Amino acid sequence: MTEIVDVAIIGAGPYGLSIAAHLSGAGVGYRIFGAPMHTWRTSMPEGMVLKSEGNASNLYDPRSELTLERYCADHGLPYAHTGFPIPLTTFIDYGIAFQRRFVPHLEDRQVSAVIPTSDGFDLQLQDGGLARARRLIVAAGIRAYEYIPPELENLPPGLASHSATHVKVAGFADRKVAIVGGGASAVNLAALLNKNAAEVTLIVRKDAIAYCGPPTRRTLLDRIKEPESGLGTGWRSWACCAMPGVFHAMPESFRLMVVRKHLPAAPGWTLQPQVDGIVPTILGARIARARESGGRVHLELGLRDGETKVLTVDHVIAGTGYHVDMRRLAFLGPDVLDRLDCVEHTPRLSRRFESSIPGLFFVGTAAANSFGPLMRFAYGANFAAKRLTQYLSHSPMRGSVRRDPVQSERWGKEGLAGTAD
Ligand SMILES: Cc1cc2nc3c(=O)[nH]c(=O)nc-3n(C[C@H](O)[C@H](O)[C@H](O)COP(=O)(O)OP(=O)(O)OC[C@H]3O[C@@H](n4cnc5c(N)ncnc54)[C@H](O)[C@@H]3O)c2cc1C
Numbered sequence: 001m002t003e004i005v006d007v008a009i010i011g012a013g014p015y016g017l018s019i020a021a022h023l024s025g026a027g028v029g030y031r032i033f034g035a036p037m038h039t040w041r042t043s044m045p046e047g048m049v050l051k052s053e054g055n056a057s058n059l060y061d062p063r064s065e066l067t068l069e070r071y072c073a074d075h076g077l078p079y080a081h082t083g084f085p086i087p088l089t090t091f092i093d094y095g096i097a098f099q100r101r102f103v104p105h106l107e108d109r110q111v112s113a114v115i116p117t118s119d120g121f122d123l124q125l126q127d128g129g130l131a132r133a134r135r136l137i138v139a140a141g142i143r144a145y146e147y148i149p150p151e152l153e154n155l156p157p158g159l160a161s162h163s164a165t166h167v168k169v170a171g172f173a174d175r176k177v178a179i180v181g182g183g184a185s186a187v188n189l190a191a192l193l194n195k196n197a198a199e200v201t202l203i204v205r206k207d208a209i210a211y212c213g214p215p216t217r218r219t220l221l222d223r224i225k226e227p228e229s230g231l232g233t234g235w236r237s238w239a240c241c242a243m244p245g246v247f248h249a250m251p252e253s254f255r256l257m258v259v260r261k262h263l264p265a266a267p268g269w270t271l272q273p274q275v276d277g278i279v280p281t282i283l284g285a286r287i288a289r290a291r292e293s294g295g296r297v298h299l300e301l302g303l304r305d306g307e308t309k310v311l312t313v314d315h316v317i318a319g320t321g322y323h324v325d326m327r328r329l330a331f332l333g334p335d336v337l338d339r340l341d342c343v344e345h346t347p348r349l350s351r352r353f354e355s356s357i358p359g360l361f362f363v364g365t366a367a368a369n370s371f372g373p374l375m376r377f378a379y380g381a382n383f384a385a386k387r388l389t390q391y392l393s394h395s396p397m398r399g400s401v402r403r404d405p406v407q408s409e410r411w412g413k414e415g416l417a418g419t420a421d
Contacts, residue, residue, distance in 0.1 A: 005029050007392060008123055008133030010111045010331070012036045012099065014378035015364040016139035018060040018385040021102035025062035026393035031131055033107050033123070037095035039141045040088065043164040045192050049085035051184055051212065051268035056230035056379040057086050059098040062389075066098050082215045082228075085270045111331050116339075120359055135359040135392065142365050144329050145322040149180070151287045152318055159297050160290075163189050163319040172198035176313040178299055180287060182209045183265035186319025191274035201311060202281040203301065209281070214269035230379035236262055240372045244383050247372040248351050252343060256369055263373040265321055282309070290316065324365055336360070343369060352391040353384065361388060 007023060009016045012034035020032045035041075050057050058068050068086065071094045072079035079086075099106055110126040120134035146162040163185040169192045179190045182204035190202045212232060231237040240247065240262065247255060267275075275281070284304030291298050299311045325345040326332060332340075341348045341356035349370040353361045363384040367375045374380035 002130050002132050004120060004132040004134060005031050006133065007135045007137060008033070008121065008131055009137045009139055010034060011139035011141055012106055013039055013139065013141045014059050014095065015381045015384055017095065017099050017103050018381040019137060019139060019363065019388055021061040022385040022389035023392065024102060026389050028389070028393050031107060031133065032103060033109050033111050033125070035108050036099040036106060037092050039143050040092050040095065042167060043143055044088055045166055045169055045189055047192050048088040048188055049268070049270055050088065050091055052377055052379060053082040054079050054084060054086055055081040056377065057091060058378065059095055060382040060385050061102050066101060068094050071097060085268065113333060114331050114336055116335055116357065135361065137361045137363060137388065138366065139363050140329060142322045145324050147320050147323040148318045149287060149320055151290050152316060155290055155292055155297060155316065159292055160316045160318065163317055166317065169193050169196045172196065172315070175199065175315060178203055178311055178313040178316045179319050180316065181319030181321065182206055183319065183321055184267045185265065185321060187267035187271050187275055189317060189319055190279045191271050194279050200279050202279050203285050203287070204281060204283050205286055207284045207304065210266050211272045212266050212269050231263060231374065231377065240374045241379065244371040244374050244380070245351060248370055255372065256344065259368050259373055353388055363388070
């Protein structure tokens with residue numbers, strides 16, 4: 001009989017690892033599954049630099065012993081709180097060092113199914129193993145939610161792909177590539193492919209690419225008018241960082257609106273000189289149709305002046321981001337999904353990150369509609385790790401799933417609660 005642990009975590013990115021480090025510090029028994037920093041190693045292009053500043057690119061241990069700054073100092077790597085773009089490789093190596101130090105018993109195994117039971121959750125592992133936990137934290141990141149616009153969906157796989165599938169970009173040398181999108185992923189890839197001798201065209205729906213501004217010298221007045229935060233400057237970003245708990249208390253329609261509009265995936269300031277005037281860009285363009293002919297892709301673009309234009313390329317990449325949708329998490333079956341209360345296919349969460357299924361928690365981008373845009377960035381892992389650990393360490397489970405009192409109050413009436421004490 002497989003022993004049951006108090007907590008299981010799915011995912012070993014910045015959120016999963018930070019939560020694990022905090023649970024260890026608080027003496028909570030747990031198991032954590034996933035390949036360390038997998039998204040960063042396998043879904044982001046080589047040569048990328050982080051958009052977040054150094055001081056917002058950490059994993060979090062309870063005593064802040066291994067910050068990115070400390071890691072860089074120990075390894076003789078350049079670092080600045082702001083203004084120095086952190087190379088992807090540095091962040092990955094830092095994440096792995098963090099995992100080895102604080103989460104050495106990480107199990108590099110995939111979870112293939114989650115089955116709710118009377119005393120928690122059974123986790124079926126891809127290698128045939130089974131794990132059991134009273135409470136489950138889903139920290140599965142973004143990868144399951146890749147979005148490809150319907151116009152591109154039916155192209156043969158060799159001719160169209162999502163930006164997340166491109167780590168090595170050298171294979172596109174001398175080929176004509178269209179990249180669709182004006183956000184961080186699309187613009188990043190455009191710069192890197194261009195450097196690697198591909199013939200890139202960027203197709204952007206909006207009339208301009210909205211780059212994040214570079215850090216500048218700021219007067220006291222500037223700082224009062226537009227305070228700095230881990231998500232950039234401005235009162236709105238500051239509030240998102242400082243008060244995710246207050247954000248959670250706001251009406252749902254307001255939260256959804258803010259998450260939709262604030263901090264879209266804008267490209268970092270370092271990309272502007274590599275793209276503006278260098279990578280051919282078609283602004284204000286929508287893909288009306290895409291078809292394959294003679295092994296190439298013909299993209300029919302609707303332009304803002306009502307004209308159309310056909311662009312023929314060897315490959316089209318959708319840099320169109322991610323749409324969070326619980327139905328895309330392959331390890332969640334109907335026995336979970338049917339009981340999961342969602343808005344826009346994302347879980348409604350209590351102020352302790354608990355879903356409508358007692359003992360089932362979601363963090364990271366899946367929690368953004370509850371706690372705000374902060375959850376889309378590694379910076380939010382600090383808040384999530386602290387809040388969850390405080391709750392989980394003070395409400396140890398004894399043989400049955402105990403409900404979050406706030407959840408019980410919230411879900412009890414609707415009869416959504418499953419296992420109860
Ligand atoms: C191109 C690009 C650039 C970005 N740049 C930045 C940046 O500069 N700064 C920033 O803060 N954010 C950036 N982001 C956002 C970034 O993805 C998130 O901040 C970060 O990954 C959140 O951490 P996470 O732990 O929630 O998710 P992830 O890092 O995605 O980790 C989730 C982990 O869960 C694992 N997992 C999923 N399913 C299973 C399963 N069934 N079993 C086991 N393991 C599983 C995955 O393999 C993955 O390793 C960027 C995103 C993209 C696409």
